[in-house]
Amino acid sequence: xxxxxxxxxxxxxxxxxxxxxxxxxxxxxxxxxxxxxxxxxxxxxxxxxxxxxxxxxxxxxxxxxxxxxxxxxxxxxxxxxxxxxxxxxxxxxxxxxxxxxxxxxxxxxxxxxxxxxxxxxxxxxxxxxxxxxxxxxxxxxxxxxxxxxxxxxxxxxxxxxxxxxxxxxxxxxxxxxxxxxxxxxxxxxxxxxxxxxxxxxxxxxxxxxxxxxxxxxxxxxxxxxxxxxxxxxxxxxxxxxxxxxxxxxxxxxxxxxxxxxxxxxxxxxxxxxxxxxxxxxxxxxxxxxxxxxxxxxxxxxxxxxxxxxxxxxxxxxxxxxxxxxxxxxxxxxxxxxxxxxxxxxxxxxxxxxxxxxxxxxxxxxxxxxxxxxxxxxxxxx
Amino acid sequence: xxxxxxxxxxxxxxxxxxxxxxxxxxxxxxxxxxxxxxxxxxxxxxxxxxxxxxxxxxxxxxxxxxxxxxxxxxxxxxxxxxxxxxxxxxxxxxxxxxxxxxxxxxxxxxxxxxxxxxxxxxxxxxxxxxxxxxxxxxxxxxxxxxxxxxxxxxxxxxxxxxxxxxxxxxxxxxxxxxxxxxxxxxxxxxxxxxxxxxxxxxxxxxxxxxxxxxxxxxxxxxxxxxxxxxxxxxxxxxxxxxxxxxxxxxxxxxxxxxxxxxxxxxxxxxxxxxxxxxxxxxxxxxxxxxxxxxxxxxxxxxxxxxxxxxxxxxxxxxxxxxxxxxxxxxxxxxxxxxxxxxxxxxxxxxxxxxxxxxxxxxxxxxxxxxxxxxxxxxxxx
Numbered sequence: 170x171x172x173x174x175x176x177x178x179x180x181x182x183x184x185x186x187x188x189x190x191x192x193x194x195x196x197x198x199x200x201x202x203x204x205x206x207x208x209x210x211x212x213x214x215x216x217x218x219x220x221x222x223x224x225x226x227x228x229x230x231x232x233x234x235x236x237x238x239x240x241x242x243x244x245x246x247x248x249x250x251x252x253x254x255x256x257x258x259x260x261x262x263x264x265x266x267x268x269x270x271x272x273x274x275x276x277x278x279x280x281x282x283x284x285x286x287x288x289x290x291x292x293x294x295x296x297x298x299x300x301x302x303x304x305x306x307x308x309x310x311x312x313x314x315x316x317x318x319x320x321x322x323x324x325x326x327x328x329x330x331x332x333x334x335x336x337x338x339x340x341x342x343x344x345x346x347x348x349x350x351x352x353x354x355x356x357x358x359x360x361x362x363x364x365x366x367x368x369x370x371x372x373x374x375x376x377x378x379x380x381x382x383x384x385x386x387x388x389x390x391x392x393x394x395x396x397x398x399x400x401x402x403x404x405x406x407x408x409x410x411x412x413x414x415x416x417x418x419x420x421x422x423x424x425x426x427x428x429x430x431x432x433x434x435x436x437x438x439x440x441x442x443x444x445x446x447x448x449x450x451x452x453x454x455x456x457x458x459x460x461x462x463x464x465x466x467x468x469x470x471x472x473x474x475x476x477x478x479x480x481x482x483x484x485x486x487x488x489x490x491x492x493x494x495x496x497x498x499x500x501x502x503x504x505x506x507x508x509x510x511x512x513x514x515x516x517x518x519x520x521x522x523x524x525x526x527x528x529x530x531x532x533x534x535x536x537x538x539x540x541x542x543x544x545x546x547x548x549x550x
Numbered sequence: 551x552x553x554x555x556x557x558x559x560x561x562x563x564x565x566x567x568x569x570x571x572x573x574x575x576x577x578x579x580x581x582x583x584x585x586x587x588x589x590x591x592x593x594x595x596x597x598x599x600x601x602x603x604x605x606x607x608x609x610x611x612x613x614x615x616x617x618x619x620x621x622x623x624x625x626x627x628x629x630x631x632x633x634x635x636x637x638x639x640x641x642x643x644x645x646x647x648x649x650x651x652x653x654x655x656x657x658x659x660x661x662x663x664x665x666x667x668x669x670x671x672x673x674x675x676x677x678x679x680x681x682x683x684x685x686x687x688x689x690x691x692x693x694x695x696x697x698x699x700x701x702x703x704x705x706x707x708x709x710x711x712x713x714x715x716x717x718x719x720x721x722x723x724x725x726x727x728x729x730x731x732x733x734x735x736x737x738x739x740x741x742x743x744x745x746x747x748x749x750x751x752x753x754x755x756x757x758x759x760x761x762x763x764x765x766x767x768x769x770x771x772x773x774x775x776x777x778x779x780x781x782x783x784x785x786x787x788x789x790x791x792x793x794x795x796x797x798x799x800x801x802x803x804x805x806x807x808x809x810x811x812x813x814x815x816x817x818x819x820x821x822x823x824x825x826x827x828x829x830x831x832x833x834x835x836x837x838x839x840x841x842x843x844x845x846x847x848x849x850x851x852x853x854x855x856x857x858x859x860x861x862x863x864x865x866x867x868x869x870x871x872x873x874x875x876x877x878x879x880x881x882x883x884x885x886x887x888x889x890x891x892x893x894x895x896x897x898x899x900x901x902x903x904x905x906x907x908x909x910x911x912x913x914x915x916x917x918x919x920x921x922x923x924x925x926x927x928x929x930x931x
Contacts, residue, residue, distance in 0.1 A: 419818060423805070427803055444709075446800065
């Protein structure tokens, strides 16, 4: 039986790769609906190819244009349209939008008990406790799409989680893994966008270079697997072959490995607990690779990762501040309004200025998110 | 509730380490019985410490001596005594004897539906089809103790085996991993006994140096997991940190890692599907290790491994010949009657002289085993 998929963020990097998988397995999956932000050209291609029932565009104007051209499809728009798409009849909701805009649609789909394949880490970072509590209450499965969390999830397969003692997240080190802090002062946007192992969107590539991405992943791991921050370790592993590991109390370590290819964890989230063929994927050949390297994480060199651990340990709205400040700062860096090292500087300033609120509700989270973005925007004025 | 353990081969390397685990977890395990070969001193220590109900010695004379000293324990001897011990009331039978002497006791315990933790690879290599058919028929679980097979077993945990595409056994390369074939001509017994990573018995250490051990493991993997020889790969990995891996059809590779310590897989076989603490064990620290190395296997350099694949592909009694010829040749090498490279030469000659019999019964296997040993013994006369 074909699984019906709703894909939020279809035109981003994860979205396009999710579409690849649906295309490769037409018997297994049907793309029932998607959101496409402002990318009307790619939306048109996907509508022609997948014939979805519902499509959400960011602007009502784009939705209107498409409505005229594709009378068989329902078009919606804006944040309300995104929620409408998220709760549309489906077996799996893939949340692949970037930023905290993915939060409300996810919470609404959870209320319907939907299986959520979550690539939108900001949802878990800003409101992890709401998502996980709600998922438990409504019996919704939350499946990770990030390669690291998918690796942890796979390493926990068939195991009792209370017998696991440590989550070990691997980090490639990003675009500047071999640079000193002095080197980082004047790096350009173009240099930061050149990731050595993974082909990803702009925001996450910058987050990899600052190591904020690994920080968000640490918080995400805390939320998804309910592990304390003392039991989550980050290990530098430049080849990105071991995607992450779990240590158990008998000292055994289980790991998931593979050639870096986001389609593998995306597909796993769609097929779990089964595995499907990946017909054209490059198989891992360790003999050819020859060596895998590991280094302890340097928290002074990668100061933003320390900030993420600090935010996680503080908890409450502090992780929302970390995430919102980072989103705003990265946007400013991509527009060349600030320098690379100012990203972490702005995050730290936002965190220092914030008085955290414990167990925040959705309204509080959205308010802190919005206030933080404004504050960061005005910090340099 | 405490698990009752019967331990065949208590005084060998695996046996002593199994005793360590029972000692570390007195609430979890009771050593109900064991066999101790000719090692009467260690047998006495174990009897005082564990107060077993039954003990088997190789000679009736040793059994008689102990009978006088320990009136609370039943003493048996010889091959019949070994069978009597194997079928004694227990939850798990650990078969840690060396050589094909472990075969009949295992088959008898299987008939009682016992869980068998099998470290005695010769049993699976010489009579794998009988063991697995019988285990299926009587509902006996066969749990691997070898670190490689335990790693495969753990990597398959929670997975569907039909979705696995390849078993990848790692090999350290043994005592002579950096030697050429020319270097091997005049190596001594003492040099061969010096394994770089694992502390093991003499026979298996020589088998590691000749790579016959890896060959036996390939055959064992074929038997335990029902994978064809084309889907079993051997990868040189000098650090013995990744103990083995399983590739799945989605290109994901699951692996089990750890500091080389046989007590981890032994304990896992005793506790499966649970994991218990290993209080004093060294945890894996990849940042400290720094690099893991991988090389393709060189089948000309390690000719004995090629012979094992050949024997496995031929099947029938050919694997019995491989194993018996090897046991005889290793015994001769340890007695300094032959040179190191003659071990594989004698195996090859025994295989070439043999006319394999398909699906042999136990009697045929034992006969071929015995004939092969005699033939190898006489080959150099």
